[in-house]
Amino acid sequence: MLNIDLNFENIYELHVNTTNLKSFSFSSPTINGDNVHIEVWIQDAENLFLQDFLNLCYGPVADGTMNDFASVPHLDHSKALSTVLFCALTYLETQPDKYIGVDGSDFRRAYLYYRTIQRNYDYLRDYFRLFGVKYYARILRGSDKNDNMTVDISELYSVPYKIEQQPLNNHKSLYNYFIMYLA
Amino acid sequence: MKKEILDKIHRLTAKAKELKDVNASKPNINTVNSLAENIKSKEQADAFKKMLKAL
Numbered sequence: 081m082l083n084i085d086l087n088f089e090n091i092y093e094l095h096v097n098t099t100n101l102k103s104f105s106f107s108s109p110t111i112n113g114d115n116v117h118i119e120v121w122i123q124d125a126e127n128l129f130l131q132d133f134l135n136l137c138y139g140p141v142a143d144g145t146m147n148d149f150a151s152v153p154h155l156d157h158s159k160a161l162s163t164v165l166f167c168a169l170t171y172l173e174t175q176p177d178k179y180i181g182v183d184g185s186d187f188r189r190a191y192l193y194y195r196t197i198q199r200n201y202d203y204l205r206d207y208f209r210l211f212g213v214k215y216y217a218r219i220l221r222g223s224d225k226n227d228n229m230t231v232d233i234s235e236l237y238s239v240p241y242k243i244e245q246q247p248l249n250n251h252k253s254l255y256n257y258f259i260m261y262l263a
Numbered sequence: 264m265k266k267e268i269l270d271k272i273h274r275l276t277a278k279a280k281e282l283k284d285v286n287a288s289k290p291n292i293n294t295v296n297s298l299a300e301n302i303k304s305k306e307q308a309d310a311f312k313k314m315l316k317a318l
Binding site: 088089091094096097098099100101104123125126127129130132133135137148166169170173174179181183185206207211213215235236237238239240241242256257259 | 264265267268271272275276278279280282283295296297298299300301302303304305307308309311312314315318
């Protein structure tokens, strides 16, 4: 099981690529002895109604496309993730009215992020207010009692929660999306 | 916030200012943003923001 210890004083050398502090890169050594070039992008949501909510993604890039599903064998996962989060902190320091979201692009990552937040709860709380988002869909009963129940997936309901420090075994369902706001 | 961390942030911010008009967002084909995908109206967005601010 991967245990991440965040520390913004121990990060890889970061390169900032844009004046608006929305693109960074760093080199992360791997257990194979090579280095992987990691990009961190903070992007506007492609949604007219969520202009204050930006999305953070990171990973190797090929042909201009980021692969945020990539499983990179970082030599030091703690240092790599601290570096990624430091990018968010840097951006939010200059744009304190914005929210940055991180999507658990798959179950493995969502669980890792949640475990990391719990393990580093007190440390992170000095820098960020943290929220998790869950999504709910209506269950449609049908017109007759014998009708099968169906799920209305056309209208998902997004609900934010303040993330509290709780033992992991108390959580029966995960957040899909994590939001950071400057503390 | 610790001075060392704040200094690092200031150094990066200063480096960003030295760049010349490199402001463009890059294409982002494979990344996921389920929040943006699931909120489809101003009403939904306003309700979400209201809940968030109340926390």
